[in-house]
Amino acid sequence: MARWKNWSGRQQAAPEALHFLRSQADAAALVNRARLDGKGIRVAGSGHSHSPLVLSSDWIIDVSGLAGITDVDHEQKTAWIYAGTPMYSLGRALHDEGLALHNQGDIDRQTIAGACATGTHGTGRKLGNMSSAVLAVEVITGKGEVVICSADHEPEFFAVARLGLGAAGIITRLQLQLRESYxxxxxxxxxxxxxxxxxxxxxxxxxxxxxxxxxxxxxxxxxxxxxxxxxxxxxxxxxxxxxxxxxxxxxxxxxxxxxxxxxxxxxxxxxxxxxxxxxxxxxxxxxxxxxxxxxxxxxxxxxxxxxxxxxxxxxxxxxxxxxxxxxxxxxxxxxxxxxxxxxxHWGKVNNLGAKEFQESYPHWLDWWRVRDQFDPDDVFVNDYLASIRP
Ligand SMILES: Cc1cc2nc3c(=O)[nH]c(=O)nc-3n(C[C@H](O)[C@H](O)[C@H](O)COP(=O)(O)OP(=O)(O)OC[C@H]3O[C@@H](n4cnc5c(N)ncnc54)[C@H](O)[C@@H]3O)c2cc1C
The missing domain is CATH 3.40.462.10 (FAD-linked oxidases, C-terminal domain)
Incomplete structure (x- = not known):
């Protein structure tokens, strides 16, 4: 039996399998297999969430093999970042290109996909959280399809996937708005x-x-x-x-x-x-x-x-x-x-249920409606998400 636990050890799972991804093709194949076998999938970042987001008794996916930056655009100050890239190596890689994140949290152990998926933030009145810097997301959806969404293409799915709680699918890359190094x-x-x-x-x-x-x-x-x-x-x-x-x-x-x-x-x-x-x-x-x-x-x-x-x-x-x-x-x-x-905070402790989330977020129902369209078999819904679903 495989084991998974979060940073503090408070969240623990004994999934049927831990899978390691190294490519988009791996990810698509895995989703298709999960659908055929009726299995659920949760993707793990570096396990720094206190909330039970990653837990699954079926399959937990490790994406640390998908790391690095590609397609750097110096003029627009953008780059595509592989989902499993840890923040501690991202900072230096961007700096080598003369670029930087606008802001980040107070540790750098998270993966970029995990940080965006929970709205991880730093501090600064004029500085947004990590998900607000996302320009486009490459996702393997619950239908096993590769979707690249942005404000111009599949904008509603983009609104779900940029802060997706791991429920939009397997994110393989994110395009971020960056700035010059400082x-x-x-x-x-x-x-x-x-x-x-x-x-x-x-x-x-x-x-x-x-x-x-x-x-x-x-x-x-x-x-x-x-x-x-x-x-x-x-x-x-x-x-x-x-x-x-x-x-x-x-x-x-x-x-x-x-x-x-x-x-x-x-x-x-x-x-x-x-x-x-x-x-x-x-x-x-x-x-x-x-x-x-x-x-x-x-x-x-x-x-x-x-x-x-x-x-x-x-x-x-x-x-x-x-x-x-x-x-x-x-x-x-x-x-x-x-x-x-x-x-x-999505990555920290709370005791709220569906009703309270709906009261708190004007787009709560929209988020679920659009998410469900891209994952009709609920491959990416674990017990925790099911418990707060509208
Ligand atoms: C010591 C400590 C300090 C912290 N400091 C801060 C801080 O300063 N500011 C702040 O806002 N938060 C902070 N946090 C919270 C932390 O930033 C978030 O919980 C963040 O999500 C952790 O990232 P992770 O890579 O560990 O993701 P995980 O906790 O492993 O996963 C988080 C979510 O991302 C999803 N996910 C991860 N990768 C993918 C992928 N490739 N595709 C789809 N879904 C994916 C998971 O399924 C899950 O839903 C801190 C936490 C700790 C323990």
Whole structure:
């Protein structure tokens, strides 16, 4: 029996088979076999989602053999990226072409397809999540067909596949909008929460990238302000909060401690009030919590299932040690997030059902309607997706 587990080990599966793909032809053959045999397929990236997206008792597909970049267009600043390309090798490969991602998350262990499939994001009021940079997607659908979709070709399927939760099919390549390579300087600050809270909107507006971790035990915050610079890179890289180097060297951080995480996106103007309520609740009801609360900003986009879909956003996340039970703490946080019309990160913990997702996303029914057309046998729907289906 094969085994699969996610980064933290909290999500585990014993699929009938683990398949390794190296080509588009492999992928199409596998989908056709799954349809004949009545098997389900879930594609795994690097397993950094906390949610049960990858789990399957049938087949789990590893696409790490599909890696690298092709068809670089220097004039348009675009490139096609193979789905299994890890972010840590993508940054350097793009830099060698004089190009860069607009933004990325705070680790670089994800694959590009996995990051886009869940709306992975970094921070920055003017910077969208990864899926918002997708220009076209090459997919093997649930009918075993190769479809290349974009805003001009199969636009509705593109709206599904650019943030597809692994349910649009096997993604083999994505075309991304890039920009010229750039350097960043970080400035880390330690601030009393009350001081930070007063300056929050101003700090978020006056830096390219603004984020902080609030530490419940000390009531202080570790703030990170990151801005583009023309300064020379400084090697060896300093510790987090003091680095100055190329974008792909500064944006990822080292996160070795296993944890679970719940993250919600709320409208930017509601962010401070939501955070204040969360802080008060943690201080009064969960005074033992040691893991910090993270606060980031995110630009609005038009991606159907993006947490920033049609609204300027802040993201707030709570964490817990993987060895501890997070359920009571996370449920209490989730009640607050939901009162602020929060939308959960697809790759992190949530307890929502179909009804709540439908209330949260104007295109929830469209997403399922179009997805179903391209996968009529539900090859790519696992138990979790079935449980939240309209
Ligand atoms: C330590 C840590 C730090 C994190 N930091 C951030 C952060 O800063 N910002 C943020 O937004 N998130 C963050 N996350 C969440 C993480 O970015 C997402 O969960 C992301 O999806 C993980 O990518 P992955 O390659 O591991 O994909 P997986 O978790 O393996 O898969 C995610 C989804 O992508 C689908 N998928 C993957 N490859 C394909 C493919 N080729 N075709 C079709 N579907 C595919 C899967 O089926 C699944 O539905 C973090 C997670 C951890 C554990």
């Amino acid at each position: 350097k960043l300087r970080e400035n880390g600050l330690d601030m009393a929460f009350s001081d930070l809270f007063q300056q929050l909107p101003e700090l978020a507006a006056s830096h390219d990238r603004f984020e902080f971790f609030w530490h419940p035990q000390s009531d202080r915050a570790t703030v990170k302000l990151t801005d583009e610079t023309t300064d020379q890179p400084e090697y060896p890289l300093a510790e987090e909060g003091r680095r100055c180097a190329w974008n792909y060297e500064v944006l990822p951080s080292y996160r070795p401690h296993l944890h679970t995480e719940m993250e919600y996106s709320v409208a930017e103007e509601l962010g401070p009030a939501c955070l204040a309520e969360l802080r008060q609740m943690i201080q009064t009801e969960f005074s033992e919590i040691r893991w910090p609360v993270e606060y980031r900003t995110l630009a609005a986009d038009n991606v159907w299932l993006s947490t920033a879909s049609e609204r300027q956003t802040v993201t707030i996340s709570v964490h817990e040690d993987i060895r501890l039970d997070d359920s009571v703490y996370f449920a209490a946080c989730e009640r607050i997030f939901r009162r602020y019309q929060g939308r959960p």
